[in-house]
Amino acid sequence: MSLKFTVGDLTIHRIIEQETTFVPALEMLPGLTPGLLAENRGWMQKAGALDANDVLMLCFQSYIVTTPHHTILIDSCIGNDKPRPLRPKWNMKTDDTYARALAAAGFSVGDIDYVMCTHLHVDHVGWNTRLENGRWVPTFPKARYVFGKAEFDYWTETNAKTPVPPFGDSVLPVVEARQSDIVRDDFAIGDHTRLLPTPGHTPGHLAFTFGRGKDDAVFSGDLMHSPIQTRYPEMSVKFDVDQAQAGVTRRSFLERYCDTETLCCTAHFPSPSVGKIRRAGNGFTCEAI
Numbered sequence: 001m002s003l004k005f006t007v008g009d010l011t012i013h014r015i016i017e018q019e020t021t022f023v024p025a026l027e028m029l030p031g032l033t034p035g036l037l038a039e040n041r042g043w044m045q046k047a048g049a050l051d052a053n054d055v056l057m058l059c060f061q062s063y064i065v066t067t068p069h070h071t072i073l074i075d076s077c078i079g080n081d082k083p084r085p086l087r088p089k090w091n092m093k094t095d096d097t098y099a100r101a102l103a104a105a106g107f108s109v110g111d112i113d114y115v116m117c118t119h120l121h122v123d124h125v126g127w128n129t130r131l132e133n134g135r136w137v138p139t140f141p142k143a144r145y146v147f148g149k150a151e152f153d154y155w156t157e158t159n160a161k162t163p164v165p166p167f168g169d170s171v172l173p174v175v176e177a178r179q180s181d182i183v184r185d186d187f188a189i190g191d192h193t194r195l196l197p198t199p200g201h202t203p204g205h206l207a208f209t210f211g212r213g214k215d216d217a218v219f220s221g222d223l224m225h226s227p228i229q230t231r232y233p234e235m236s237v238k239f240d241v242d243q244a245q246a247g248v249t250r251r252s253f254l255e256r257y258c259d260t261e262t263l264c265c266t267a268h269f270p271s272p273s274v275g276k277i278r279r280a281g282n283g284f285t286c287e288a289i
Contacts, residue, residue, distance in 0.1 A: 008216035048270035079126025118221025125170040136173040151204025200246025231283040
């Protein structure tokens with residue numbers, strides 16, 4: 001299993017926290033029928049995307065990208081010590097899996113210059129903070145944390161009506177520590193890192209593109225969760241805030257990168273999680289490399 005990729009002048013590391021069963025496919029994907037699942041079961045099981053009980057297999061991971069100038073962590077995963085009662089595998093975790101994966105890739109928390117979040121869902125912000133003497137403090141002491149403004153505003157408003165625990169324990173403490181940059185869509189880091197608005201899963205969801213002068217790699221976040229969504233781009237997951245918009249965004253994204261050499265680094269596809277987008281009938285595939 002490959003955990004390291006190089007493209008152009010970038011090096012990309014996968015930092016895996018969990019790769020496990022998640023939600024039954026027919027529950028996760030409202031547009032999936034038993035017949036369509038039967039048609040796709042064989043290749044999905046072979047790809048490690050579906051278990052024997054038709055439950056989707058998902059990877060929960062961060063990526064670290066080293067450019068000639070910066071070390072950037074994308075999506076900080078699940079985290080430890082966080083109360084997540086609705087997800088037993090995430091609830092009050094105390095394991096050292098993430099720390100060991102970080103060390104195995106050759107990084108310490110002090111090496112990270114930027115933490116970039118595609119969106120602010122629970123499994124993408126968890127290691128933004130860690131518990132220290134009963135307080136949530138930024139895990140990466142020297143990093144600037146980049147949050148899209150549309151996404152941050154959406155969760156600020158939502159949290160004001162009903163508290164959103166991940167926002168309270170994994171986002172706001174970073175803002176209070178003055179390590180956050182709330183940015184608009186034209187934000188860039190040097191000549192290598194840009195934002196690509198990809199709304200639908202959440203209103204302010206972003207993909208991140210990397211490369212000097214061209215997109216050598218793109219990080220798609222929760223634009224898609226399972227490889228079956230490349231075959232059927234209009235098939236959204238139940239967690240998408242706007243399922244119709246998510247479908248339009250997904251097809252547009254896949255068209256943009258289809259038959260290019262851009263590495264598509266997905267958040268949740270089973271290992272190796274990274275591939276190149278190719279056309280397949282009226283849909284696409286993410287061909288693993």
